[in-house]
Amino acid sequence: MPEHEAETEALTSDELLVEEVSIDGMCGVY
Amino acid sequence: MSSAAGSVAAFDLDRAWRVHPQVSMRPEPFGALLYHFGTRRLSFLKNQRVLAVVRSLADHPSARAACAAAGVTEAELPAYARALAVLAESTMISERTPHDPRT
């Protein structure tokens, strides 16, 4: 596992293959 | 909105990886949903190929091999490495140790 932190290219979310959200991030759940 | 690929630790494609045991995977028409019962985070895998890579990680000696087996081209590999980096950052996937069962 590389020790350094590399800055990845800034991507628009359109190009990302994976997106993450909190399970609390859905509207319609109180 | 959701975590974008800002500053994420570079992903080591040449190590062995597997899906975290607390993660539930649910295929969908668009790809898949991954839910981590420990962190309560949800990941959207936005196509079928990245799902194929993720679910086969434990079957390959390296993430690079899993990508190749799933048909990821050299040109596409950086995008898949970024995707895997996001999943590793949130512990959806983690490195295999020699004693990990192959699931």
Add this chain to the structure above:
Amino acid sequence: MTLAPDAVSHDAVSHDAVSPGRLTDLFQLGLDAPICLTWELTYACNLSCVHCLSSSGRRDPRELSTDECKAVIDTLQRMQVFYVNIGGGEPTVRPDFWELVDYATAHQVGVKFSTNGVKITPDVAARLAASDYVDVQISLDGATAEVNDAVRGPGSYATAMRAMQNLADAGFRGFKLSVVMTRQNIPQMDEFKAIADRYGAQLRLTRLRPSGRGADVWDELHPLPAQQKRLYDWLVAHGEQVLTGDSFFHLSAFGSALPGLNLCGAGRVVCLIDPVGDVYACPFAIHENFLAGNVRDGGGFETVWKTSELFQDLRKPDTGGACRSCGFYDSCRGGCMAAKFFTGLPMDGPDPECVQGYGEAALTAVGASPAVTVPRPSVDHSHRTTRSPRSAPVPVTITPRRPPSHDCDESPLAGFAAP
């Protein structure tokens, strides 16, 4: 708790687009199951909050039985619904509450339950702290008893505080403290954060909607425009530390989007199962127009989710309607369907709290038009006594039991629904 092995891959159309696109676009194909859902176990409640979205109070005799509830859980497990928000009414007043929570977590369905805290004793808190897969959410709508009890009733502040103390003492860290934001409590945001921090809880701020009894008090309680901005700025400053249940996506027109999917999840990624098994698009839309079916129908919940006409309709791409020409539509997505519906606004127009002010203009038009009747909730389990927002309970018998539906209504028949 053991987790299910990977679900068998189904016959899916290969979706390897060059550009994966936005998350919202992915839902055009629909989801095989909700991501999470709200399940109201009972309409019974020991409180009578003035803004209750489910008009709860009295138990409905047709409530799902314990076995029927377990069958629903079995279905949720099969569909791999990750997480259920169990609410009500007050869910802990059901005698089988713990049995059902244990059954859910034993069947790979994560649980968060929403409670006013009435049954969170030290013993209960200890039991919860010992479970990895049960989360608790305490409701509180004022950082002081004065502000809180005006909405939730005398003693409710003390009950919530006691519950939180018990959870903290039992070592349960990260339970949720959930607040419905009102005109009266927006000035208290820092105090809410302090309360959450004191008990080791995570603060959650959510939107008041004109749903259920909320329709009667919305005019007085809903935030003013300047307060909305203040709320938005505060949320941005606190980032992912403070949850919102994605309930403020209509505020994303102020600037960058808040964390979350930023879209209406009703019928697409979430839905409601109510105490009698009715499936609604979302808990803020308990009305026959948003009723998709019932879990007691042949085929159960899975068939309702996958095939109901209402849900198929909601899953069609949203073209924006009257909001289409607004530069902010992409961020705010036209706001909340339930908020529009229960204020009498058209579904394809602005949210009543549109940050550009288009909602206010639309509401004025509604108020001035005698032809428009604002929809009333179809389902009402309120206790028979009524209480005004700012006084103690007064036993009265009034028919109808609510004040006029809209301040601007001139017609004496406003809000009257013929039987």
